[in-house]
C-alpha cells in the first residue's frame with residue numbers, strides 16, 4: 655500500500671514545491687512507483703516536473719469536484735519517471751466549489767483509495783495556506799513532511815502548524831502523523847541558522863531529518879528548464895541532498911512497515 659505524504663507548511667517560499675518535485679524524482683530514480691499531486695493553483699510542481707500546466711486536459715479540480723477517477727487525470731512523464739496530477743488556475747475554483755460538496759474534506763482521500771496500492775509513494779504539494787485544498791491533503795495523507803527554513807520566526811510558525819495539524823487530525827484524520835521536518839535552503843555559515851537548527855533538534859528530536867537541503871542555485875534554476883535538479887545538474891549539492899532525503903524517507907517507511915507487522 656502506497657504511503658501518502660503531504661508536503662505542507664502554511665508559509666510560502668519554504669521549499670515545499672522544490673521538495674515535492676525533487677523527492678518524487680529521486681524516489682522514481684530508485685525505481686519506486688511515485689504519484690505527485692499538485693494541489694497548488696500556481697501549478698509550480700506541475701511545471702517543475704516538465705508538464706505544461708496550460709496544456710492539461712484534467713487537473714486536481716476534476717478529481718475534487720467532478721469525481722473523475724485518478725487514473726483518468728494522472729499523466730505519466732517518462733522524462734521524470736513518475737505520474738502527475740497537475741494543477742493550474744482552475745484549481746482555485748475547486749476550493750470554492752468544494753464548499754457546496756458533501757463530505758468535502760475527504761474528497762481526495764476517497765479518490766486515492768482505489769489507486770493507493772499501485773504506488774509506493776504518493777506526494778502531495780500543498781498550497782501555502784490552510785484552505786480546503788490543504789485540508790483535503792491532510793485528510794488523505796498518512797503523514798506530513800514539513801519543509802522549513804532555519805530562521806528567526808521558524809519555530810513559532812512550526813508550533814502553530816503543529817497545533818493546526820493536531821486539531822485537523824482529530825476531526826478528519828486521527829492517524830495522521832508528522833513524517834519529518836526538513837531543513838531547507840540551509841547555509842551552514844549562518845550562525846542563526848545553526849542556532850535554530852539546534853533548537854529544532856532539541857525540540858523535535860528524531861523527527862528532524864538528518865539530511866539537510868543546502869541553499870543551492872541549481873535547485874532554483876532547474877524549474878525554468880522544467881526538470882527536477884537531478885536531470886539538470888546531477889552532481890550539484892542540491893541533487894545529492896534530495897537523493898539522500900529519498901533514502902531516509904524510504905528507510906523510515908520500511909521501519910514503520912516492520913513495526914506495524916510486529917505489533
Ligand code: ADP
Pocket residue numbers: 665666667668669670671672673698782838839840867868869870871873874875877892
Ligand atoms: P514553496 O513551495 O514552499 O512556496 P518553493 O519550493 O517554491 O517554496 O521555493 C521558493 C523559492 O526558493 C523558489 O524560487 C525555489 O526555486 C527556491 N528554492 C527552494 N529551495 C531552494 C534551495 N535549497 N536552494 C536555493 N533555492 C531554493
Ligand code: MG
Pocket residue numbers: 670671672694698780781
Ligand atoms: Mg509551492
